[in-house]
Amino acid sequence: MKCRKCSARAVINMRQHKLALCKTHFIAWMQEQTERFIHHYRMFARDERVLVAVSGGKDSLALWDILLTLGYRADGLYIDLGIDEGTAYSETSYACVRAFAARHPEAVLHTVDVAAVYGASIPEAAQVFHQGKPCSTCGLAKRHIMNRVAGDKGYSVLATGHNLDDEAATLLGNTLSWSVEYLRRQGPVLPPGEAGLVRKVKPLCRFYERETAAYALLRGIDYIYDECPFAADATSLRYKELLNALEQDSPGSKLRFYLNFLRAREQHPDFLPDEAGLTLHACPTCGQATTNDGDCTFCRMWDRVRRFKAQEVATTPA
Numbered sequence: 001m002k003c004r005k006c007s008a009r010a011v012i013n014m015r016q017h018k019l020a021l022c023k024t025h026f027i028a029w030m031q032e033q034t035e036r037f038i039h040h041y042r043m044f045a046r047d048e049r050v051l052v053a054v055s056g057g058k059d060s061l062a063l064w065d066i067l068l069t070l071g072y073r074a075d076g077l078y079i080d081l082g083i084d085e086g087t088a089y090s091e092t093s094y095a096c097v098r099a100f101a102a103r104h105p106e107a108v109l110h111t112v113d114v115a116a117v118y119g120a121s122i123p124e125a126a127q128v129f130h131q132g133k134p135c136s137t138c139g140l141a142k143r144h145i146m147n148r149v150a151g152d153k154g155y156s157v158l159a160t161g162h163n164l165d166d167e168a169a170t171l172l173g174n175t176l177s178w179s180v181e182y183l184r185r186q187g188p189v190l191p192p193g194e195a196g197l198v199r200k201v202k203p204l205c206r207f208y209e210r211e212t213a214a215y216a217l218l219r220g221i222d223y224i225y226d227e228c229p230f231a232a233d234a235t236s237l238r239y240k241e242l243l244n245a246l247e248q249d250s251p252g253s254k255l256r257f258y259l260n261f262l263r264a265r266e267q268h269p270d271f272l273p274d275e276a277g278l279t280l281h282a283c284p285t286c287g288q289a290t291t292n293d294g295d296c297t298f299c300r301m302w303d304r305v306r307r308f309k310a311q312e313v314a315t316t317p318a
Helices: 023-040 058-069 089-102 114-118 122-129 135-152 164-176 180-185 209-218 235-249 253-267 297-315
Strands: 012-014 019-021 049-053 073-080 109-113 157-159 199-201
Touching: 012 209, 019 023, 023 058, 023 209, 049 058, 049 135, 058 073, 058 089, 058 209, 073 089, 073 114, 073 135, 089 109, 109 114, 109 135, 114 122, 122 135, 122 297, 135 157, 135 297, 164 180, 164 209, 164 235, 164 253, 235 253
Parallel strands: 049 073, 049 157, 073 109, 157 199
Antiparallel strands: 012 019
16 A cells, blocks of 8 residues: 555555555654644644643653654653552553653653652552542542642643543543533643643544554654553443444544534533533642532542551551
């Protein structure tokens, strides 16, 4: 198969776009399309500082690479969650992030070690707070830390590497359960809110996962291939399998599903109206936005974890 642009050997065939491209033109296409999405959805301007949440995976590192190549002022944030479970997952992912950052001295890498800062890893905190798999605890901690670091370091926007497969699976799950609150917030841009919430953007939201993976490989980006060891039975993976089967029979189904949702929401704003009476205020302990009376859920979680660990120490025989 030949490249549509230059007739050289194509390295990828994107059936949903009816487009096959060689290495050079595919890399350029990814970068050009990202730039187009940034402008189309008014994500951020050239003079804004962008903080990219990097996990060590293909999507976030590809995003950081694209933004730096396009000339944006993009720095990285890595959150060490302390997830090992016999796989050294966090250690390996952090090594990939450090290797990428070392090749880009023009960018800054911020790191937050959860266990060192808060006194317990995410799996340890989950056992105390949620009594089970750490996914909810992980999501809560990452959202809080990303927003706090972005605000404290003076970044006006936080960028994440969510791809189309992620967004379509989330949309399917929220639609099946008719989670109006989550449907209302899903999109390429989450505007800044009250009490210090920074703008959150997803520049890769219209790229298929295989496209971001191909970009990372062709750019020579070393990323962690393994999924989080706690994601094995995640519902989102089942939704992705369903959407992959649909995509196999009807190329472009994921993209149409996602774009038609965004179009419907824009054309019919009353379909998912803003929730009345929802007010945010600053948490008295950390200063981050919360709807709780008193401390935010994040502070309540770590307070419970610290009290549990202190009790453990007190009851442990000398």
